[in-house]
Amino acid sequence: METPTLNYLNNGHGLASWLLTKDHKRIALLYLVSITVFFAIGGIFATIVRLELLTPAGDLLTSETYNKMFTMHGVVMVFFFLIPSIPAVLGNFLIPIMIGAKDLAFPRINLLSWYIYILGGAFTLYVALTGGVDTGWTFYTPYSTAAANSHVIAAALGVFITGFSSILTGLNFIVTIHRMRAPGLTWFRLPLFVWSHYATSLVMILGTPVIAITVLMVAAERALHLGIFDPALGGDPILFQHLFWFYSHPAVYIMILPAMGVISEIVQAFARKNIFGYSFVAFSSLAIAIIGFLVWGHHLFVAGQSVYAGMVFSFLSFLVAIPSAIKVFNWTATIYKGSVLLESPMLYAIGFIGLFTIGGLTGLFVATMGIDIHVHDTYFVVAHFHYIMVGGAIMGYLGGLHYWWPKISGRLYNEAWARVAAIVVFVGFNLTFFPQFLAGYLGMPRRYHAYPPEYQVLNVLSSAGASILAVGYIVPLIYLTFSLWKGKKAPADPWGSMGLEWEIPSPPPTENFTVTPVVTHGTHQYAPSKEVGVG
Amino acid sequence: MSGHITPKNLYYFVFLALLVGTGLTVVVAKFDLGPLNNVVMLSIACAKALLVILFFMHVRWSSRLTWVVAGSGFFWLLILFGLTMGDYMSRGWIAGSLR
Amino acid sequence: MANGRSGGEHYPGPMHIPSLHGDPGFAGHSGEPPGMYPPHHPKLQHHFDDMADQAEASTLGMWVFLVTEIMFFGGLFMAYLVYRSAYPTGFQEASNHLNVYWGAANTVVLICSSLTMALGVRAAQTSAPPRTQVGWIVATMVLGAAFLGVKVIEYADKFTHHLVPGPYFQWTGKYPDAAEIFYSLYFCMTGLHAVHMIIGLGIMTVIAVMAWKRQFDASYYTPVEVSGLYWHFVDIVWIFLFPLLYLIGFHYH
Numbered sequence: 001m002e003t004p005t006l007n008y009l010n011n012g013h014g015l016a017s018w019l020l021t022k023d024h025k026r027i028a029l030l031y032l033v034s035i036t037v038f039f040a041i042g043g044i045f046a047t048i049v050r051l052e053l054l055t056p057a058g059d060l061l062t063s064e065t066y067n068k069m070f071t072m073h074g075v076v077m078v079f080f081f082l083i084p085s086i087p088a089v090l091g092n093f094l095i096p097i098m099i100g101a102k103d104l105a106f107p108r109i110n111l112l113s114w115y116i117y118i119l120g121g122a123f124t125l126y127v128a129l130t131g132g133v134d135t136g137w138t139f140y141t142p143y144s145t146a147a148a149n150s151h152v153i154a155a156a157l158g159v160f161i162t163g164f165s166s167i168l169t170g171l172n173f174i175v176t177i178h179r180m181r182a183p184g185l186t187w188f189r190l191p192l193f194v195w196s197h198y199a200t201s202l203v204m205i206l207g208t209p210v211i212a213i214t215v216l217m218v219a220a221e222r223a224l225h226l227g228i229f230d231p232a233l234g235g236d237p238i239l240f241q242h243l244f245w246f247y248s249h250p251a252v253y254i255m256i257l258p259a260m261g262v263i264s265e266i267v268q269a270f271a272r273k274n275i276f277g278y279s280f281v282a283f284s285s286l287a288i289a290i291i292g293f294l295v296w297g298h299h300l301f302v303a304g305q306s307v308y309a310g311m312v313f314s315f316l317s318f319l320v321a322i323p324s325a326i327k328v329f330n331w332t333a334t335i336y337k338g339s340v341l342l343e344s345p346m347l348y349a350i351g352f353i354g355l356f357t358i359g360g361l362t363g364l365f366v367a368t369m370g371i372d373i374h375v376h377d378t379y380f381v382v383a384h385f386h387y388i389m390v391g392g393a394i395m396g397y398l399g400g401l402h403y404w405w406p407k408i409s410g411r412l413y414n415e416a417w418a419r420v421a422a423i424v425v426f427v428g429f430n431l432t433f434f435p436q437f438l439a440g441y442l443g444m445p446r447r448y449h450a451y452p453p454e455y456q457v458l459n460v461l462s463s464a465g466a467s468i469l470a471v472g473y474i475v476p477l478i479y480l481t482f483s484l485w486k487g488k489k490a491p492a493d494p495w496g497s498m499g500l501e502w503e504i505p506s507p508p509p510t511e512n513f514t515v516t517p518v519v520t521h522g523t524h525q526y527a528p529s530k531e532v533g534v535g
Numbered sequence: 536m537s538g539h540i541t542p543k544n545l546y547y548f549v550f551l552a553l554l555v556g557t558g559l560t561v562v563v564a565k566f567d568l569g570p571l572n573n574v575v576m577l578s579i580a581c582a583k584a585l586l587v588i589l590f591f592m593h594v595r596w597s598s599r600l601t602w603v604v605a606g607s608g609f610f611w612l613l614i615l616f617g618l619t620m621g622d623y624m625s626r627g628w629i630a631g632s633l634r
Numbered sequence: 635m636a637n638g639r640s641g642g643e644h645y646p647g648p649m650h651i652p653s654l655h656g657d658p659g660f661a662g663h664s665g666e667p668p669g670m671y672p673p674h675h676p677k678l679q680h681h682f683d684d685m686a687d688q689a690e691a692s693t694l695g696m697w698v699f700l701v702t703e704i705m706f707f708g709g710l711f712m713a714y715l716v717y718r719s720a721y722p723t724g725f726q727e728a729s730n731h732l733n734v735y736w737g738a739a740n741t742v743v744l745i746c747s748s749l750t751m752a753l754g755v756r757a758a759q760t761s762a763p764p765r766t767q768v769g770w771i772v773a774t775m776v777l778g779a780a781f782l783g784v785k786v787i788e789y790a791d792k793f794t795h796h797l798v799p800g801p802y803f804q805w806t807g808k809y810p811d812a813a814e815i816f817y818s819l820y821f822c823m824t825g826l827h828a829v830h831m832i833i834g835l836g837i838m839t840v841i842a843v844m845a846w847k848r849q850f851d852a853s854y855y856t857p858v859e860v861s862g863l864y865w866h867f868v869d870i871v872w873i874f875l876f877p878l879l880y881l882i883g884f885h886y887h
Contacts, residue, residue, distance in 0.1 A: 102681040105691045171698045178600065179691045180681070206611045209702045213709035217822065225800035226818035228713055233811040239716050242619045243709050293614055297622065309622035511680075540759055541752070550749040557741050557876075561734065564881035572885070576877040584870045591752045592866045598690075601697055608701035612708045616715055623716055 007410065007507040022107035023510055025408075028093035030114050031084060036477070038080035038121060041128070043470065045073035050432075050463040058450035066449030067134035068150065072127075074137030075155060079162050080121055082393055083251065086258035087169055087204075088117070090400045091197045093408060095173060097501045097508065098191050100182025100517040105175040113168035120162030127151045127158060136447065138248070141229035141240040145221040153222055156215040163212040166254070170204030173197055182500075184519035191499055191523045192281055196261025199285035203250045203257070203292065211247035214240065238304050245296035253292040255389055256356075257285055259396025260327055263349045266403050267331050268524040269497035270346035271338025275524065277330045284323035291320040301372045310369050317367035324360050328353060343495070344418035348399030351426045355391025359384060362437065377447075380440025386433045395425065398476065405480060406494045410507040411487030417479045425472035431465025499523040539596040549590045556583045677854050689856045696860035700867050703830075707871055710823045714878060717815050724812025728805075729883030731797065732820070733788065737880035740784050741872060747777035748869045755862040758845065758855035767845040767858070774865065775838045778831055785828050792817070820879055827875060830868045837861050 008025045018026055048069045052060040061069065092110065096103050104110050127133055133155040135144040144152050177198050181190070218240070220226055227233040229240045268275050275281055297305055297313030331353055340346070362384040366372045375381060406412055435458040440446075444455045451459070493502040500517060501508075560579040564572065589595040594605055675685050682688040718725050754770030756762075796804035797817050805813045841861050844850065850858055 096681075105681075106695060107679075107681070109695075167699075167702050171695060171702070174698055175691050175695045178694065179687065205698055205702055206607070206705055209704075209706035210615065210709045213706050213826075217709070217713070220822060221818075224821075226822070227799055227811075227814045228818050228822070233814050234717075234721065235815060236716065236720075238622075239619075239713060242622070243712060246615055246619075293611070294618065297618065300622075305622050306625040306628065308625040308628060309618070312618070312621065541756060543753070543756070546749060546752050546756070550745065553745045553748075554742065557738065557745065560877055560881065561738050561884075564734075564877070564884040567885040572882075576881060580874050580877055583873045587748060587866050587870050587873070591748050592863055597693075600694065604694070604697045604701060608704035611701075612704060612711070615705075615708060615712055619712060620715065620719070623719060 005505070006509060007505065008510045009410070009507050011510045020111070022103070022111060024092050024096055024104050024107065024110055025508065025510075027107075027110050027114055028089050029408075031088040031092065031117070034114075034118065034121065035081050035085055035089065038076055039473075041125075042073055042076035042081055043473070045069050045076065046466065047470070049073060050466045052449055053451075053459045054463050056451050056453045056456050056459075061449060063449050064134060065132075067136070067447070068132035070447055071133050071136050075124060075133070075159065076128075077389075078137055078251070078255075079159055080117075080124065082255040082389055083166055084117060084169070085255075085393070085397050086262060086400060087173070087197060087200055087254075088114075088165075090193075090262065090397075090404060091173065091200075091258060092169070094404065094501055095176060095194060095197060096180070097504065097512050098194050098499065099177065099180060099185055100500055100513060100519065101176065101180040102511050102513065104172045105180055106172050109168050110172055113165040113172070116168070117162055117165040120158045120160075120165065123154055123158030123161060127155045138244060139215065139218055139240075140244075141218065141221075141237045142231060144218055145229050153219045156219040156222075160212050160215050160219070163208045166204050167208050167212075170201035170208075173201040174205065177201075182517050182519055188279065188282070189519055189522040190282075191261075192264035192275060192278070192285075193258075193261040195282040196257045196264070196285045199289035200254050200257040202286075202289050203254050206293065207247040207250040207254075210243060211251075214243040214247070217243075238300065241300050241303055242296070245299045246293075249296040249299065250289070250292045252385070252388065253288055255393045256396075257288060259352065259393045259400075260285070262396045262400035262403070263331060263352050264327075265499070265524075266345045266349040266399055267334050268526075269403070269495055270341045270343060270349070271335045272341075272496075272526045273334050273338040273524075274522075274526065275330060276333035277326075278522070280326055281330050284326045287323040288320060291316065291323070295320055295367075298367055298369075298372070301369050302376050314367055314369045318364065321360060321364055321367075324356075328357055328360075342419075344415060344422050345399045345403035345495075347419060347422040347426075348395045348402065351422065352392055352395045352399065355387055355395065355426075355429070359387030359392055362387065375440055377445055378440035379436040379444050379446055382446050383433045383436035383440060386436070390433070391429055395429075398422075398425070401480070402476075403495070404501070405483070406490030407501055407506045407508070409484055409487070410490050410505075411483040412490050412494060413483040413487055414479050417475060421472055421475040421479075424468060424475065428465050428468030428470070428472045432462050432469050433465070435459070435461040435465075498525060539593065541590065541593070541596075545590060549586050552586055553583050556586075675853060677849075685853060689859075692856045692860055693863070696863045700863060703867060707823075707826065710819065710826065711874070711878075714819050714823070717812070717819065718878075718882070721809065721812035721815070723886075724809030725816050726883040726886040727807045727809050728813035728816035729879060729881075730886045731795070732880050732883070733791075734880050734884055736784055736788055737876050740781050741876045743777050743781045743784070744869045744872050747774045747781070748866055750774045750777065751862050751865045755855070755858050758850040758858040759852060761851040764845055764848050764850075767850060768842050771838055771842045771845060771858075775835055775842070778835050778838070782828060782831055782835075785824065789821075792821075823875055823879065827868065827871055830871070834861075834865055834868055837864065 008023055012021075018030065021027060021030075048061070049066070052058070052066055052069070058066065092104070131151060133148070133150045133152055135148050135150070135152060135155075139152070139156065144156075177190075177194060217226075217228055221228055221230070227235055229235045229237050231237060264275055264281060295313055295317040297309055298317045301310050301314075331349075335350075342350075362380070366375060366381055366384055402413070402418055439455050439458040439462075442455070442458075444451055444458075490506040492505050494506070495502075500519075500523075503517075504512060556579050560576055563575050563579075566572075568575070588605060594601055677688075678685055679688060682691065750770050750773040754767060754774060757767045757770055792798055796802055797813075799814045799818045799821070803810075803814050803817070807813060838861065841858055844857060
């Protein structure tokens with residue numbers, strides 16, 4: 001009779017062993033469940049938005065309710081799904097393993113960060129259930145401070161609280177990566193996944209506190225009738241926008257950098273080739289994080305910011321495209337003449353490269369002040385950021401989830417269904433968002449619940465695409481969950497990949513390593529004839 | 536452990552310097568020196584902060600990583616201040632004149 | 635030894651701290667195979683190699699946290715910078731109503747508390763008797779409480795003189811709007827600072843209790859050190875708040 005081996009999943013049973021765990025792998029799973037729930041909630045808001053937009057007339061919802069729908073969609077998706085997703089699930093799970101450590105530097109702070117996330121989420125759910133907030137996820141003043149008639153304070157507090165979850169995660173990663181690498185693991189032997197999470201953590205640490213104080217100021221101004229953003233007193237509403245976007249622009253790099261790290265890992269594994277230009281990719285992660293802090297004014301081009309400041313921010317925004325382009329080039333060069341295997345993670349990765357490129361190039365369009373004057377606050381911008389956040393970040397998340405699923409769960413999922421789902425996501429995504437580029441360029445404003453009839457065809461295409469995209473997201477939910485019970489047991493290295501995480505059992509034991517590894521070379525050093533074994 | 540044990544006398548010396556700085560900044564503020572008021576006030580405040588950071592917070596004897604971390608916080612503030620004030624200061628400029 | 639440490643050394647640590655689950659000989663290891671974790675300081679967490687490693691990580695962690703605090707307060711300083719540049723005379727006039735002597739007294743109080751805090755960390759670092767350690771920490775707390783007491787007096791004064799922004803704000807000077815913005819920032823900045831002081835007092839209470847229970851000596855004083863870093867940071871914020879809020883109007887007539 002076989003006794004099951006002890007791993008982190010069966011080491012300790014009962015609710016308390018999960019809710020009071022200090023194991024980074026269990027905390028990653030706590031996050032996995034919670035962010036999936038919030039993704040579904042954000043998706044429901046999106047569904048309502050796209051249903052309203054099927055017809056030109058504002059016939060499904062009142063304008064006030066529509067405002068609440070897109071606001072809640074944005075707040076939930078940005079703060080409760082995109083920002084935590086890859087770092088809190090995959091980063092938490094993999095970083096200690098990838099550096100040969102037993103856990104993160106501060107396991108209890110890791111657990112605390114999850115509880116803080118849940119508390120912030122509770123505030124936001126309260127807002128959603130008691131009438132919503134209608135300011136847009138951007139909370140612009142003076143509407144949010146003076147005129148809005150919705151739960152601004154609760155929403156602001158929800159964002160404020162959740163920010164600390166992000167800060168603590170970033171703090172943990174920075175200290176861990178600096179101090180807990182295994183013997184022989186120099187910085188330039190680190191997996192690129194770790195580099196990108198280090199860069200992400202810098203952004204979390206330096207940016208998040210600014211939005212924290214900003215939303216706190218909005219809440220305080222609303223509750224205590226202060227006058228910091230009040231134009232009647234000589235206050236400047238644009239000051240809010242400066243403070244808000246000082247974080248919220250780097251925040252988009254919090255969302256994309258981890259996904260880029262995932263892509264770097266997947267591309268190497270499924271092209272059976274070491275990354276082209278490792279140090280360029282590593283330094284590009286840092287460059288994106290740092291330059292990303294210098295560009296926020298491109299959100300204020302038509303807000304009343306000075307033209308000269310606009311020119312400076314426009315130029316700096318062009319600069320930040322360069323390291324991203326370097327990464328796209330290097331991924332492509334890695335795949336070129338590699339032994340490419342089109343398993344589902346690789347399908348997501350290739351989709352990412354294409355869609356991120358489109359999103360990034362359209363970013364250059366909106367970074368050009370002259371063009372942005374025409375497309376600001378139209379669907380062109382909406383399409384641009386969804387290409388990056390959905391076509392980029394979410395596909396990176398799904399690709400990573402699939403790539404490391406055997407390691408995390410100890411089970412293999414159904415590869416055929418996974419490939420189908422990846423293609424459905426790709427098709428559904430493009431059908432949803434490409435028409436929005438056209439609609440925006442032709443002048444359709446964003447955040448409008450009614451529009452002139454000439455935009456209807458594009459909107460119907462977009463809504464149809466959204467329904468396909470929804471299917472593409474639901475199918476993995478089913479087969480991944482199914483695999484937990486019926487999937488084949490996964491070996492330590494189902495993909496034939498290389499890296500410390502593939503040298504330990506699937507699922508890993510609680511302490512990750514029984515013997516601290518000594519590292520003598522970087523990851524992904526493939527011999528030409530390495531065989532692959534996958535279920 | 537992190538090791539360096541600071542002599543008590545150094546702490547007392549820094550303490551006195553901080554008190555002197557406080558007194559100085561209050562006295563100088565009584566006089567209208569135009570823009571110089573701001574310069575003096577901020578210089579003294581920065582000097583006091585530096586004394587606390589270097590000696591009370593032991594950065595003087597800490598690793599380079601600690602120096603970089605501590606410095607990066609203040610440097611990032613400068614980014615926020617600099618680019619934002621760049622907007623405010625250039626708002627009234629007449630187009631094409633840089634003035 | 636599997637994890638590279640030589641076994642068999644008895645760790646000459648501080649007074650033995652019994653674990654919650656009875657006394658297995660050292661640091662709460664019950665039910666594990668003998669020798670899995672060789673004798674070590676009871677406060678060593680198992681994902682670290684040794685106490686020095688753990689201390690370095692903790693200190694770095696606190697510094698990273700302080701960077702977030704710099705950026706947190708920084709948003710308010712940004713707002714101050716913008717409005718002070720826009721309304722220089724209005725801000726001077728508004729600041730003139732603040733009592734410089736209370737502000738200066740508070741500055742001196744906080745500087746003294748930084749000294750006592752530094753001496754408290756040093757006491758733990760040099761394995762001073764618990765009474766000495768606790769003494770310095772309590773002195774720090776008393777000074778911190780004094781600071782908060784003065785702030786209560788100041789805030790009460792603002793209430794009586796209708797200087798709280800909002801519907802009851804009254805200003806008889808030349809620049810009422812700038813004054814209301816100034817006082818909005820005054821309450822936000824000193825209020826946030828006071829909240830940090832209160833949290834600091836809470837932290838110091840915990841540290842004082844731990845010191846009283848003889849938990850700190852030269853081999854382990856990290857909690858005192860990182861709490862000290864937090865306390866000094868709060869002091870530094872006030873070092874900037876005082877001149878920017880209180881002194882800019884000192885020569886204004």
